[in-house]
Ligand SMILES: [Zn+2]
């Protein structure tokens with residue numbers, strides 16, 4: 001049986017989310033989910049504000065409490081979303097070493113010293129340098145970052161599409177394939193991040209064509225996540241993501257326990 005899982009969501013332990021784990025869990029149950037991962041942000045870039053927000057001890061204490069509250073009804077995985085893990089290995093290693101995470105998302109949120117978020121960014125930046133810079137950073141992360149699954153692989157399109165028009169992955173085919181090859185060589189997975197679908201005319205992240213390339217190159221590790229920062233987005237578009245995964249040729253949905261993958265046939 002295919003697990004009804006959402007492997008990307010944030011609670012009050014992320015600086016940009018406010019909801020409690022318990023509220024998010026209650027919503028997950030109401031949406032018919034059986035497994036979720038709280039992937040709260042570990043942001044280390046010096047301009048991340050505040051860059052010392054991450055509190056693993058408090059996170060794990062509340063996680064354990066919620067695992068008891070929902071025991072037998074909802075499996076709750078210990079996750080983390082690490083930004084730019086390849087740039088700060090000396091900060092990442094002790095965190096991952098000191099705690100038993102089930103699942104680690106690897107993200108690129110910064111292009112140099114700028115974040116492709118918010119109207120101000122998109123009003124003052126061009127499409128090409130943004131995507132070239134983003135994929136350039138992601139090539140490095142795919143090569144040496146510490147994570148299990150890469151998050152939102154073509155994320156700048158999420159807000160950029162409204163300003164620049166649609167994103168066509170074929171314009172960056174070489175860079176993206178380079179990313180995918182490195183992920184596959186290192187046994188890393190890809191996620192379908194459904195948050196793009198919350199915006200008009202935006203695809204999921206990554207684009208379905210990138211998922212097809214990942215499959216063609218031999219990739220087999222896939223998670224699906226809503227990137228919910230509040231209860232209203234939990235589990236959103238999960239069925240649609242499954243359809244897209246199958247259409248891309250992917251054959252497995254992956255869940256993680258203590259960072260070991262379990263494959264479920266799609
Ligand atoms: Zn992210």
Ligand SMILES: [Zn+2]
Nearest residue numbers: 008010081227
């Ligand atoms: Zn996230």
